[in-house]
Amino acid sequence: MRPAEIRVYACLYGMKVYSFGKDERIRKRKDFLKIYQDGARISSKNFITILSPNQTGTRRLGITVTKSVGNSVKRNRVKRLLREFFRLNKDKLPDSQDMVIIVKKDIPFLKYQDVCAELKDLFLERADI
RNA sequence: AGAGUAGAUUGGAUGAUCGCUGGUUCGGUUUACCGGACUGGAGGAAAGUCCGAGCUCCAUAGGGCAGGAUGGUUGCUAACGGCAACUGGGGGUGACCCUAAGGAAAGUGCCACAGAAAGUAUACCGCCCUGGGGAAUAAGCUUAUGUGCCAUUCCCCGGAGUAAGGGUGAAAAGGUGAGGUAAGAGCUCACCAGUUUUCCGGGUGACCGGAAAAGCUUGGCAAACCCCAUCCGGAGCAAGACCAAAUAGGAGAACACUAAGAGUGACCCGCUCGAUGUUCUCGGGUAGUGUCGCUUGAGGCAGCAGGCAACUGUUGUCCCAGAUUAAUGAUCAUCAUUCCCUUUUGGGAAACCUUAAUGGGAAAACAGGACUCGGCUUAUAGAUCUACUCUGACA
RNA sequence: CGGGGCGUGGCGCAGUCUGGAAGCGUAUCUGAAUGGGGUUCAGAGGGUCGGAGGUUCAAAUCCUCUCGCCCCGA
Numbered sequence: 392m393r394p395a396e397i398r399v400y401a402c403l404y405g406m407k408v409y410s411f412g413k414d415e416r417i418r419k420r421k422d423f424l425k426i427y428q429d430g431a432r433i434s435s436k437n438f439i440t441i442l443s444p445n446q447t448g449t450r451r452l453g454i455t456v457t458k459s460v461g462n463s464v465k466r467n468r469v470k471r472l473l474r475e476f477f478r479l480n481k482d483k484l485p486d487s488q489d490m491v492i493i494v495k496k497d498i499p500f501l502k503y504q505d506v507c508a509e510l511k512d513l514f515l516e517r518a519d520i
Numbered sequence: 521a522g523a524g525u526a527g528a529u530u531g532g533a534u535g536a537u538c539g540c541u542g543g544u545u546c547g548g549u550u551u552a553c554c555g556g557a558c559u560g561g562a563g564g565a566a567a568g569u570c571c572g573a574g575c576u577c578c579a580u581a582g583g584g585c586a587g588g589a590u591g592g593u594u595g596c597u598a599a600c601g602g603c604a605a606c607u608g609g610g611g612g613u614g615a616c617c618c619u620a621a622g623g624a625a626a627g628u629g630c631c632a633c634a635g636a637a638a639g640u641a642u643a644c645c646g647c648c649c650u651g652g653g654g655a656a657u658a659a660g661c662u663u664a665u666g667u668g669c670c671a672u673u674c675c676c677c678g679g680a681g682u683a684a685g686g687g688u689g690a691a692a693a694g695g696u697g698a699g700g701u702a703a704g705a706g707c708u709c710a711c712c713a714g715u716u717u718u719c720c721g722g723g724u725g726a727c728c729g730g731a732a733a734a735g736c737u738u739g740g741c742a743a744a745c746c747c748c749a750u751c752c753g754g755a756g757c758a759a760g761a762c763c764a765a766a767u768a769g770g771a772g773a774a775c776a777c778u779a780a781g782a783g784u785g786a787c788c789c790g791c792u793c794g795a796u797g798u799u800c801u802c803g804g805g806u807a808g809u810g811u812c813g814c815u816u817g818a819g820g821c822a823g824c825a826g827g828c829a830a831c832u833g834u835u836g837u838c839c840c841a842g843a844u845u846a847a848u849g850a851u852c853a854u855c856a857u858u859c860c861c862u863u864u865u866g867g868g869a870a871a872c873c874u875u876a877a878u879g880g881g882a883a884a885a886c887a888g889g890a891c892u893c894g895g896c897u898u899a900u901a902g903a904u905c906u907a908c909u910c911u912g913a914c915a
Numbered sequence: 916c917g918g919g920g921c922g923u924g925g926c927g928c929a930g931u932c933u934g935g936a937a938g939c940g941u942a943u944c945u946g947a948a949u950g951g952g953g954u955u956c957a958g959a960g961g962g963u964c965g966g967a968g969g970u971u972c973a974a975a976u977c978c979u980c981u982c983g984c985c986c987c988g989a
Contacts, residue, residue, distance in 0.1 A: 632935040690972030741976035
């Protein structure tokens with residue numbers, strides 16, 4: 392099913408495509424620990440991504456930003472950028488998959504385009520496999 | 521014009537698309553979601569957590585003793601270690617700035633090196649007087665005799681006085697002058713500086729101004745111990761209150777018994793509760809994307825009045841974040857601010873100066889609520905305003 | 916929210932309590948020794964004592980404020 396068709400179906404069932412509700416977030420410490428144990432890790436320049444299948448039928452995102460990244464303004468900005476990327480590109484990701492993104496320390500000031508380019512490379516590669 | 525001092529304000533704006541989150545409401549459906557509409561959604565420091573309070577709980581906290589904090593005065597305040605005004609001291613040409621600023625004649629302690637001595641002043645050198653011994657010398661007297669006496673000078677040993685002087689040191693015991701003395705010394709006097717006491721005047725007060733007396737002259741350090749005055753019970757929203765099912769323990773009261781232990785996060789006294797057993801009554805510990813606490817408050821804004829001011833009173837008006845893996849974002853467009861480049865216009869011989877416009881590009885800080893307030897401190901691109909001072913020039 | 920610790924040559928530390936010349940090890944450089952290197956020996960250089968202010972005759976040390984780092988408890 393192509394993205395355009397998903398949007399059509401979504402409109403028919405009254406669902407928003409680019410929303411990002413609470414169901415799509417990983418919010419429990421237990422879940423995080425489980426994904427850390429079982430998931431497959433992919434490292435890139437600024438992020439470490441952990442992927443793990445789940446049984447809920449939805450794609451879920453969790454973000455880990457430690458204190459060493461910077462003060463709360465920098466941490467919040469990185470989280471917002473990653474959330475924005477997930478929100479706009481989640482229809483290209485496989486179903487029933489949990490995804491935790493860990494932000495490395497000492498990263499430079501990122502724009503949205505930088506995040507987009509880095510993560511798109513990553514997931515296009517996986518799609519080919 | 522330049523340099524500077526003090527204080528205040530602001531911390532980009534609008535729109536579109538896609539999202540996040542609180543509230544109200546409507547519909548679907550049904551007790552949990554979905555959708556629609558309307559509406560609210562970070563700061564001057566939200567930060568650091570350095571003080572002070574509210575609020576909550578802990579036998580409502582009484583006494584003692586530790587410990588801690590504060591330290592000019594008056595006022596403001598719910599309170600403060602905060603603020604305002606004033607006083608003393610210090611700095612600056614000045615606007616102005618800094619100031620833990622009670623007590624050193626309660627006690628203890630410390631003051632390196634140097635120096636005689638670093639605190640009940642001492643007595644090493646020096647100065648002066650004097651006892652004894654020795655040496656030298658001119659005159660006089662004397663004698664067998666430079667033998668003795670006397671005088672002067674020097675040296676050695678001892679006694680008494682003195683604090684004027686002594687390359688030091690951060691600091692040396694009031695300073696200058698005169699008298700006085702064997703030599704000296706506030707020993708005495710004059711002037712000056714300081715201290716204490718008393719009196720007069722001003723001020724609510726810190727304190728200020730003036731007068732008199734006492735020779736009184738007493739080093740510094742209490743951000744050394746300490747003394748004095750005032751204040752402080754402890755813990756903190758992870759405080760604290762509540763909740764469905766299953767499983768099975770618990771709680772309260774009375775009686776008996778025990779006096780161990782616990783409540784008390786400095787300790788002691790005091791106070792309160794009581795291990796265990798029996799009987800009766802009640803109905804829930806744990807758990808959790810749980811609920812409440814959770815945002816209306818010593819609240820914001822505007823006007824008027826009082827006060828030098830901090831601030832207070834009063835009237836009107838407004839409701840302005842409540843997340844919990846933790847919400848305010850992303851993209852685009854336009855405008856405004858600053859800077860750079862290009863071209864054009866005006867002046868000029870040129871270098872260049874300057875006004876406006878076109879096009880292109882770049883920059884925009886410090887920083888994100890987590891129970892709530894009042895302060896303090898720290899970070900901060902750029903922009904704006906007010907008052908004042910000094911220097912230079914001109915009138 | 917509460918509590919504690921650290922900051923001194925390039926690196927690791929002492930000195931701070933009780934104020935009085937800033938030191939130790941290692942590293943660096945120079946020389947000696949060796950055919951050369953290492954080890955060893957001798958010598959030298961290198962410090963705003965995290966920052967600012969204050970007290971004091973005098974501050975790494977005492978006091979106040981502040982910056983950064985680390986740890987612990989609920």
